[in-house]
Amino acid sequence: MALPPHDFLILYGSQTGQAEGIAGDLQKDLSAAGLNPLLFCMDQFKKFDLTQERLVVIVCSTTGEGDAPDNANRLWRQTKKKTLPSNHFAQLSYTVLGLGDTNYANFCQMGKNWYKRNRVDTCLPVEHLNHTNPASLKDLGATCFYPPGFADDGTGLEIVVEPWRAGLLDALRKRLAELPPAAPAASASEAADPGASSTAAIAAKSAVPVGNAILRLPRLHKLTFDVQLQAPETVDPETEMPTPTTTPYRPAVLTRYRVLTAPSAVKRAIEVELAIGTGTAGHYSPGDAFAVACPNRPSEIDLFLSVSGHAETADHPLSFSGAVPAHLENCRTLREVATSALELRGVPKKAHLRLLAEYCLEAADRSHFLWLSSQQGGNDYTANVRNSTGGLLEILVKCPSCRPPLHVLFTCFAPLQPRFYSACSAARASPGYVRFAFNVVDDISSPDGQAPEDGTTARPGLCTTYFEELCLSLHDVRPADVADMRAKETRGQWVGPATAIKVEDVCTPTALPTDGRLPVRVLCEEHWHDHGQPIIMVGPGTGIAPFIGFLEAREELEQAVRDKALEKWVTAVSRETTSSGFKYVQDALRANATLVSKLLLEEEGSLFVCGSAINMGRRLDEQLETIFMTGAGLSSEDAAIARARLVTEARIKKDLW
Known part of the structure; x- marks a missing residue:
């Protein structure tokens, strides 16, 4: 069937409706801006022919274990056929917005699949290509005209979606100006948009009047289960919680700790050692990360119970029905839910604020929730909720x-x-044990993590203070004696229990430990294999800690330099005004822009970053494109594409907090 005249297609693959809603909003916004897109679900593939299209925008979510949504599966199977020639989509320009959730494996896998399967590597300068990369053999000749976006539903889709949408219009206009003119727009009777009914339905569901404004809102969240409080029977909170027959956690025992900073230091840094057992239980590689399960803080648990309106019945049993989420399955009471199942410090998604508006008794509160969840209220959401x-x-x-x-x-x-x-x-150097180093965060709202001096209530870090409380248990001191205990500590001196804990005493439990042992698990994904590619390691402060594991597996710093296991060692000192070297690691990277660009772009190296998400991760992202422009002579557009490629190929590894 011949399509009406159009500038480009918007295709979506959606399992729960989020990708469909975003695609519908794109179609509406871009049409209002004077462009002429057509909207299709991917299961309508018989109505269009990508080999005849010149421009397409793909919005696709991921389901299952990195699988395509049901309504995108058939088109994807056709596209990934190995018999297709390498120039199958030679005439096509495209971009991709992938939706995923980092709480699950294979984050944004389908968005990445569409990007990799279609791309042509000539969007990067030829001198920076690795033509032996197996992914490039799958290319079908299309050109990526705008860097892909990969949005995380675990932290909030809007963090990526909204900036990506903001830049899309200009990118489309630029690309359309470079392409041959499209056919003239059809009349109203001719241009019956095959996706119009779907778009109209989306708009109708997402528009709600508030006062004199029509707010564009996310769809109401679909609820899949119900909960009822059972009375008057109660559950003793001191009894052991039931545990799934299979648990990803295994026990570990805090064996000792030492303070790495002087009492006068701005931050208090601690190194802890855990016994994790021998055999496969104790095997890990440099760069591996451990996930530590810690409960919410008592003050925040009490606040949640108060907000719920069920503080008096917090220890009554719960009865669940429907499709109960896995993290709630083994919770017996509301108190247990608040203690170990819910992220009480989490930032709500817009869809959840939209849902909560339905349960506000006062009009002012309802309007407030609706505004924060709307597209128009995006700035207020960022300032007052996200940040x-x-x-x-x-x-x-x-x-x-x-x-x-x-x-x-x-x-x-x-x-x-x-x-x-x-x-x-390194496991080889310390078999059966693992060590972590971290700064104790006294207040997460403070840029440097230190407690406020203006009398406001501090919000200590959840896990670092949990670790420190476990350290206190080695001294058998009361919380009131913490200051005295800290005063007696000696920098660099290990502190442990009177009776040493043997690694062979750590065994796999039948339940999560409740006797003071710390439940941890090792991530299944392996962060790094030494295949000979260069690596760049960036770590301010305690961010250097994981790299000690790399070098301990090889040798100490000086020996590593002599053996060329470590090619270059650059330091930056921010707190010493007399330092003649670099002040920040970003300064050191800019000064070595040529080398950094060569290692990452020509030699397919990896970049490891460990440190503060605000002070390190964000600033490094801002500088990396500048480094590529300076060190490799790329344009700003090509530098952005190069950085996006590193992210897509998982060659930028971050451990940020």
């Missing part, structure tokens, strides 16, 4: 008329995630 340290719990405290039932409340809080720590030891 706030209070999270959903604080929002509910400020809006007391919002009283959602338990199953809605549980839905709006994300699952409690483990905190990840990279090993700063």
Whole structure:
């Protein structure tokens, strides 16, 4: 069937409706900007022919173990056929927006598949290509005209989606100007948009009047389970919680710790050692990360119970029905849910704020939730929700008329995630043990992690303070004696229990330990294999800790340099005004821009970064493109594409907190 005249296609593959909604919004916004797109679901592939199209925008989610959504599966199977020639889509320009969730394996796999399968490597300068890369053999000749976006539903799709959408219009206009003119727009009677009914339905569902404004809102979240409090029977919170027959966690025992900083230091850095057992249980490689399960803090648990309206019945048994999420399956009471199942500090997604608006008794609270969840309220959402340290719990405290039932409340809080720590030891050097190093975060809302001096309430880091409390247990001191204990500590001196803990005493439990042992697990994904490619390691402060594991597996720093296991060692000192070297690691990277560009772009190297997400990760992202422009002579556009390629190929490894 011949399509009406159009500038380009928007194709979506959607399992739950999120990709469909975003594609519909794109079609509406781009049409309002004067462009002429057609919208199709991928299962309508008989209505279009990509070999005859010149421009396409793909929006696709991922389901299962990195699989295509049901309505995209047939088109994907056709596209990935190995019999297709390498110039199958030679006339096609495209971009991809992938939706995924980092809480699951194979994040954004389908978005990455569409990007890799279609791309042509000539979007990078020829001198920076690796023509032996197996992925390039699958290329079908299409040109990626705009860097792909990979949005994370685990942290909020809008973080990636909204900036990606903001830049898409200019990229489309630029590309359309470079292509031959499209056929003239059809009349209203001729141009019956095959996706119009779908788009109209999306718009109708996402537009809600508030006052004199029509807000564009996310769809109402679909609820899959229900929860009921059972009375009057209670569950003793001191009894052991039931545990799944299979658990990814294994026990570890805190054996000793040492303080790495002087008492006068701005930050308190601690190194802890855990016994994790022998055999396969104790095997790990340099660069591997461990996930530490820690409970929420008691003060925040009490606040959640108060907000729920069920503080008095927090220890009554719960009854679940429907498709219960895995993180709630073994919780017997509301207190157990608040303690170990929900991320009480989590930032709510816009879809959850939209859902909570339905349970506000006061019009002002309802309007507030609707505004924050709307597209028009994006700036306020970023400033007051995304960049706030209070999270959903604080929002509910400020809006007391919002009283959602338990199953809605549980839905709006994300699952409690483990905190990840990279090993700063090597299994071969310390068999059966692993060590972590970290700064104790006294206040997560402070840029340097230190407690506020203005009298406001500090919000200590969840896992670093949990670790420190375990360290206190080795001294058998009361919380009130913490200051005295710290004063007696000696920098660099290991502190352990009177009776040493033997690694062979650590065994696999039948339940998560409740006797003071620390439940941890090793990530299944392996971060690095030494295949001879160069690696660049960036780590300010305690961020250097995981790299000690790399070098311990080889040798100490000086010996590593002599043996050329470590080719170059560059330091930057930010707190010493008399330093004649670099002040920040970004300065050191810029000064070595040519070498960094050569290692990453020509020699297919990897970049490892460990440090603060705000002070290290974000600033490094800002500088990397500048480094490529300076060191490799790339244009700003090619530098952005080069950085996107490193991300897509998982050659930028970050351990940020």
